[in-house]
Amino acid sequence: MIMYKKIASWLLPVLVISLVVVGYWGYSEYKISNTLYNNSESQYQRAFYELSYYIDSVEDELGKSIAVSTPGQIRRSLANVWRLSYAAQSRVGQLPLGTMEFTETEDFIARVADFSYRAAIRDLDNDPVSDEEWETLKTLYQCSLKIQGQMNTLHNEVINKQLRWTDFELNYVNLDENIDNPIVKNFNSLEDEVTQFPEVSWGTGIDSINQIKQEKIKRVSNGEIFSEKMIKDKVVKFLDLEPDKQFKIIKNPDGGEYVTYSVYVTYSDENIIYLDITEVEGNILWLLHDRVVGKPAIDLQEAESKAVEYLKKLDVENVIATNIDDYENIAIISFASYENNTVIYPDTITVKIALDNGEIIGFSSIEYLLNHNKRDLGEIKLTIDEAKKKLNPKLQVEEQRLAIIEADDGIEVLTYEFIGTIDENTYKIFLNVESGLEEKVEKVDQIGIQRVFNNY
Amino acid sequence: MGKKYLLVIAITTLVLSIIFIESKILNSNDFIETFASRNLSMGSRGNDVAELQNRLQLVGYYSGNIDGVFGYQTLYAVRKFQNDFGIKVDGVVGTKTREILQNNTKNQANKKTEVVTEQNNANEHFSSNDLKLLANAVYGESRGEPYIGQVAVASVVLNRLKSETFPNSISGVIFEPRAFTAVADGQIWMEPNDTAKKAVQDAINGWDPTGGAIYYFNPNTATSGWIWTRPQRKQIGKHIFCD
Numbered sequence: 001m002i003m004y005k006k007i008a009s010w011l012l013p014v015l016v017i018s019l020v021v022v023g024y025w026g027y028s029e030y031k032i033s034n035t036l037y038n039n040s041e042s043q044y045q046r047a048f049y050e051l052s053y054y055i056d057s058v059e060d061e062l063g064k065s066i067a068v069s070t071p072g073q074i075r076r077s078l079a080n081v082w083r084l085s086y087a088a089q090s091r092v093g094q095l096p097l098g099t100m101e102f103t104e105t106e107d108f109i110a111r112v113a114d115f116s117y118r119a120a121i122r123d124l125d126n127d128p129v130s131d132e133e134w135e136t137l138k139t140l141y142q143c144s145l146k147i148q149g150q151m152n153t154l155h156n157e158v159i160n161k162q163l164r165w166t167d168f169e170l171n172y173v174n175l176d177e178n179i180d181n182p183i184v185k186n187f188n189s190l191e192d193e194v195t196q197f198p199e200v201s202w203g204t205g206i207d208s209i210n211q212i213k214q215e216k217i218k219r220v221s222n223g224e225i226f227s228e229k230m231i232k233d234k235v236v237k238f239l240d241l242e243p244d245k246q247f248k249i250i251k252n253p254d255g256g257e258y259v260t261y262s263v264y265v266t267y268s269d270e271n272i273i274y275l276d277i278t279e280v281e282g283n284i285l286w287l288l289h290d291r292v293v294g295k296p297a298i299d300l301q302e303a304e305s306k307a308v309e310y311l312k313k314l315d316v317e318n319v320i321a322t323n324i325d326d327y328e329n330i331a332i333i334s335f336a337s338y339e340n341n342t343v344i345y346p347d348t349i350t351v352k353i354a355l356d357n358g359e360i361i362g363f364s365s366i367e368y369l370l371n372h373n374k375r376d377l378g379e380i381k382l383t384i385d386e387a388k389k390k391l392n393p394k395l396q397v398e399e400q401r402l403a404i405i406e407a408d409d410g411i412e413v414l415t416y417e418f419i420g421t422i423d424e425n426t427y428k429i430f431l432n433v434e435s436g437l438e439e440k441v442e443k444v445d446q447i448g449i450q451r452v453f454n455n456y
Numbered sequence: 457m458g459k460k461y462l463l464v465i466a467i468t469t470l471v472l473s474i475i476f477i478e479s480k481i482l483n484s485n486d487f488i489e490t491f492a493s494r495n496l497s498m499g500s501r502g503n504d505v506a507e508l509q510n511r512l513q514l515v516g517y518y519s520g521n522i523d524g525v526f527g528y529q530t531l532y533a534v535r536k537f538q539n540d541f542g543i544k545v546d547g548v549v550g551t552k553t554r555e556i557l558q559n560n561t562k563n564q565a566n567k568k569t570e571v572v573t574e575q576n577n578a579n580e581h582f583s584s585n586d587l588k589l590l591a592n593a594v595y596g597e598s599r600g601e602p603y604i605g606q607v608a609v610a611s612v613v614l615n616r617l618k619s620e621t622f623p624n625s626i627s628g629v630i631f632e633p634r635a636f637t638a639v640a641d642g643q644i645w646m647e648p649n650d651t652a653k654k655a656v657q658d659a660i661n662g663w664d665p666t667g668g669a670i671y672y673f674n675p676n677t678a679t680s681g682w683i684w685t686r687p688q689r690k691q692i693g694k695h696i697f698c699d
Contacts, residue, residue, distance in 0.1 A: 044633075093623035098634035101682075103621045110620035169633065252667075252690040260667065262690060264604075274604045276665065286663055290603045299495045301548065324499030331499070332661055350662050364662045398532050419528065424520050426528040444528060 044165030047094035054088035071124035078120035085113040096169035154186035216370040289361035296355035342402040346371040496549040500526040595648035596638030605693040610659035669697035
């Protein structure tokens with residue numbers, strides 16, 4: 001008995017002390033997590049408030065744009081629509097919406113941004129807003145009113161019911177099921193509303209880019225369908241595999257635009273060849289040979305001629321190197337078609353060369369396959385000297401040639417390409433051979449992409 | 457006895473210091489060796505390019521940064537130099553160009569040129585910090601996956617940049633709430649290994665094993681039913697890639 005009493009006499013204070021310690025620990029943990037909760041909630045609330053604000057302002061500016069008439073005012077309005085819808089887009093990306101269906105609305109906002117940008121940067125003095133575009137603006141205004149209304153309803157509910165975005169994030173892991181939650185409900189009805197928006201004529205822009213994309217896809221999806229056996233034979237022949245070499249071949253689901261097979265040739269864990277090949281015509285889209293590359297033994301010029309030689313195996317001839325870079329014993333060389341003294345930039349094919357023995361350890365020919373075709377482009381109206389006069393006089397021109405590029409709207413144009421310098425910077429400037437307009441200006445940095453990893 | 461020890465120590469020290477000095481000399485020889493050996497052309501990188509730039513600067517042909525990257529500015533300087541000195545103008549620094557350049561910078565170019573590393577403007581869209589973040593994400597999301605699966609994860613991030621319904625920067629895409637589990641559980645902050653970095657490099661160089669996918673999920677752990685409704689492109693390792 002005495003012993004128990006003794007134990008109890010010191011056990012009690014121990015228990016009390018540990019209770020106090022645990023209690024204090026629990027309280028401080030609670031305080032920390034509470035602070036973090038509030039921080040995260042304020043970030044979400046801020047993003048949400050700003051989203052509402054930007055959507056309000058887009059509505060406002062679109063409303064103005066249909067009323068103003070001088071080019072300067074129209075430009076100002078449209079530039080604002082573009083800026084504000086872009087900002088709205090970025091706030092959407094800061095909210096915990098996850099996989100909730102919201103793509104229609106996001107897509108719509110993106111199209112509004114794109115449409116207003118294209119109109120705003122245009123020379124509105126000579127090419128004023130057309131009646132069709134005015135109708136589009138009017139429709140967009142009506143649509144933006146509806147989006148604003150729905151956002152407003154949601155915002156009121158969030159305030160009145162004291163909804164917390166952080167709770168929403170923690171409680172609903174799956175947003176695709178039927179959840180009885182005002183946030184989900186309102187976003188869903190917004191999404192429904194947007195799908196019912198009237199057809200809008202977007203002019204050139206996203207639609208034309210999509211149309212061009214479809215034409216490109218036809219180039220790799222029309223032709224003879226290869227059986228798995230034919231694909232296998234082609235791979236064996238192309239990679240020059242030993243007849244008894246086993247490799248893995250998988251037919252991919254046809255979710256994409258064209259059916260492909262994936263091939264894995266494994267020599268060891270650190271020596272694997274991966275490639276994708278199309279079912280139609282058995283074109284190899286890309287290849288990557290993952291292996292250890294030793295010390296460089298060849299220089300870049302040898303690498304380039306090895307790559308050109310290799311490209312013949314892919315039936316790719318008449319190419320010119322447009323970009324050369326080396327890093328960590330590997331050279332990456334991009335080629336473009338070169339016909340009639342013209343560089344055809346869209347026909348790009350990139351080759352990866354191991355500098356230890358000059359072996360080709362990768363290529364990506366998707367762009368080439370999608371773009372390569374017989375072209376018939378506009379006639380040259382400006383001489384190269386006339387075009388040169390249109391350049392910024394401060395540019396010291398070093399090289400000039402003809403080039404086909406894809407302009408902003410995805411359409412190919414024939415241009416004069418000038419490579420020149422201003423002080424320490426190098427620029428590529430593409431002038432339309434018909435109009436002399438600057439189609440594209442690139443600042444060519446000396447520092448390539450791969451270098452960055454040296455700083456690790 | 458004591459004297460013998462002393463002698464042994466003295467000899468050892470001498471031998472060691474000779475080896476040490478020798479190796480130092482060898483190292484600096486190595487450096488000159490590289491400049492003397494390989495042909496330099498557009499796209500070359502390294503200390504030998506920095507030395508070339510330094511020498512070209514000394515003779516007044518080059519005014520750009522001594523960055524060890526043979527870019528357009530270096531190319532034009534080499535061409536001008538070749539033209540002025542009656543060498544074949546091909547923009548390639550081979551034996552002849554090198555010899556003439558060395559002769560013209562004999563007493564000046566002995567100092568070792570250090571490559572000034574620049575971090576900014578990694579390419580037209582991405583900074584080196586963005587790429588590091590991408591490597592972190594790839595490592596956090598897919599480090600157990602086959603190499604090609606890691607390239608694919610990097611490609612999904614890059615494909616999202618091009619999509620209208622995703623943010624327009626690498627950081628915006630990666631830190632979008634609920635987008636990546638590695639961000640939510642902090643695994644993104646682990647130091648990425650070389651494989652992840654290599655995968656990022658291949659992805660930004662244009663290899664896209666996914667064929668344009670913007671989502672991927674692990675069929676064994678995916679809790680969302682919605683993700684199964686997306687058109688699937690392919691499975692690599694544990695991940696299914698879809699639109």
